[in-house]
Amino acid sequence: MSSSSSSRSQVFDLIFGLLELHGFHTNEAQASIFGVTPTTINNWKTGKVKTLNRGKLEEVIARIHFLSKRRGVDLAGEPSLCPIVIEDGAGPEDLERDLREKWDSVYLGHKFLYYHPAGAMAWMKLMATGYGSDLLSKGFAAAFAEALEGSGKRQAGALASLLRWTEGKSCGVDLISLGPGDGTKEARAIAQLITHSGPGSRLIDWLTYTPVDVSIPLLRLASEKARNDIRDRVSEERWPHFLVRPACSDFEDGGIGFAGHLSENPEDRRLVLFLGGTFGNLKSEAAFIERTLSRLLRRGDLLWLEVGVRQARIEDDGLWALAEGGLGDAQETVRQSLVEGPHRRFRASVGSLIDTRMRIIPRDGGATCAVPGSYNFVHDVDINAMGQRCSVLYSRRYDVDALRQWLVGFGYETLFDHTVSDARGRPRTVHLLLRRTRD
Numbered sequence: 350m351s352s353s354s355s356s357r358s359q360v361f362d363l364i365f366g367l368l369e370l371h372g373f374h375t376n377e378a379q380a381s382i383f384g385v386t387p388t389t390i391n392n393w394k395t396g397k398v399k400t401l402n403r404g405k406l407e408e409v410i411a412r413i414h415f416l417s418k419r420r421g422v423d424l425a426g427e428p429s430l431c432p433i434v435i436e437d438g439a440g441p442e443d444l445e446r447d448l449r450e451k452w453d454s455v456y457l458g459h460k461f462l463y464y465h466p467a468g469a470m471a472w473m474k475l476m477a478t479g480y481g482s483d484l485l486s487k488g489f490a491a492a493f494a495e496a497l498e499g500s501g502k503r504q505a506g507a508l509a510s511l512l513r514w515t516e517g518k519s520c521g522v523d524l525i526s527l528g529p530g531d532g533t534k535e536a537r538a539i540a541q542l543i544t545h546s547g548p549g550s551r552l553i554d555w556l557t558y559t560p561v562d563v564s565i566p567l568l569r570l571a572s573e574k575a576r577n578d579i580r581d582r583v584s585e586e587r588w589p590h591f592l593v594r595p596a597c598s599d600f601e602d603g604g605i606g607f608a609g610h611l612s613e614n615p616e617d618r619r620l621v622l623f624l625g626g627t628f629g630n631l632k633s634e635a636a637f638i639e640r641t642l643s644r645l646l647r648r649g650d651l652l653w654l655e656v657g658v659r660q661a662r663i664e665d666d667g668l669w670a671l672a673e674g675g676l677g678d679a680q681e682t683v684r685q686s687l688v689e690g691p692h693r694r695f696r697a698s699v700g701s702l703i704d705t706r707m708r709i710i711p712r713d714g715g716a717t718c719a720v721p722g723s724y725n726f727v728h729d730v731d732i733n734a735m736g737q738r739c740s741v742l743y744s745r746r747y748d749v750d751a752l753r754q755w756l757v758g759f760g761y762e763t764l765f766d767h768t769v770s771d772a773r774g775r776p777r778t779v780h781l782l783l784r785r786t787r788d
């Protein structure tokens with residue numbers, strides 16, 4: 350502390366600290382906020398003026414309050430919900446432009462399926478058309494409860510111990526979901542975490558939920574679902590402990606700006622949820638771990654991964670029949686409208702009549718199956734009459750032991766696993782709770 354600041358009161362220290370935080374550094378800038386002269390600011394700083402009269406202090410407090418409001422928290426008019434931040438290059442018009450530039454390339458990528466409202470609707474429809482979303486979301490809730498509460502099994506309570514609850518400590522939790530879709534699973538996780546945050550247990554000091562998606566319609570659904578849950582489950586005086594901060598951000602190719610808003614305190618924990626097989630949709634799993642996860646997770650932070658399981662007989666996979674020639678059912682029709690959507694819309698906009706036809710091509714190994722033992726159902730569409738095709742969506746299934754081993758090579762150890770099986774007892778997805786073991 351400088352000699353001039355040591356002679357002034359701590360109230361002035363606090364006032365100038367807050368102004369610095371809001372970016373007002375010079376005497377002139379600070380004077381403009383409080384409606385005083387730079388000389389007055391200088392007198393407050395040097396200790397020439399020791400206290401403010403009650404009226405002036407109230408004015409100063411009101412201005413500082415205004416500076417926070419001005420940044421937009423709770424603009425949505427409801428507790429605990431921040432406005433959606435659209436990061437550079439991740440907005441709908443950016444993706445539309447990318448699509449126009451890349452429409453005739455051999456690979457497009459899954460992010461283009463959902464950003465348009467029609468794509469988001471097709472996804473919701475697919476969820477409602479025999480996709481098993483209820484089974485999968487109940488399966489996630491059961492896995493999350495087991496990780497928190499334990500069930501008397503070997504791995505019981507793994508998540509609780511990582512959040513330091515088993516030591517009777519509390520911490521702040523940054524819960525990030527990459528590609529939440531409609532956010533049903535995340536809302537279930539938040540509901541369970543809320544149960545441990547109350548005055549009785551108080552194991553969560555604060556929780557910030559950051560849903561990350563390029564689809565604004567889905568991001569809104571996911572954010573509002575979580576916000577409603579917080580509003581309904583938490584007493585009003587505890588609302589400020591919970592914050593939903595949606596980011597329209599591209600987690601594969603974008604700048605990951607939302608990472609700058611996460612807590613840096615080593616006592617707080619970051620938990621990244623990557624659910625619903627989206628890991629298997631990536632262009633490159635290795636690039637995602639090295640580029641994105643390395644910026645989000647510190648040593649000791651947590652990754653919750655849900656991946657599709659490779660069947661012992663690949664013919665037992667739901668996508669096999671579609672790859673073999675199709676079923677002609679409602680689920681196939683909706684999948685087609687999701688996968689063909691981007692090219693269809695592009696063609697309609699340039700007046701081209703050429704049909705797009707989804708085809709699913711099974712790939713066992715090869716360039717798109719870098720994780721040992723993985724299997725890829727590549728979703729292709731026609732892009733011109735000469736038979737040129739574009740891969741729009743990868744849908745991979747994993748040999749779970751081989752995946753775990755592969756993740757060790759990137760510094761991620763598995764602490765908990767839970768398999769979700771279908772009505773016939775076949776493993777459908779597996780949940781892995783992983784900890785980053787190195788910087």
Ligand SMILES: C[S@@+](CC[C@H](N)C(=O)[O-])C[C@H]1O[C@@H](n2cnc3c(N)ncnc32)[C@H](O)[C@@H]1O
Nearest residue numbers: 460463528529530562563564599600601624625
């Ligand atoms: C398969 S869906 C949703 C899965 C959902 N987590 C579940 O468990 O049902 C994938 C989600 O990821 C989003 N997405 C895909 N690629 C993305 C990217 N590069 N950046 C941000 N969001 C992306 C999509 O918009 C979509 O909401």
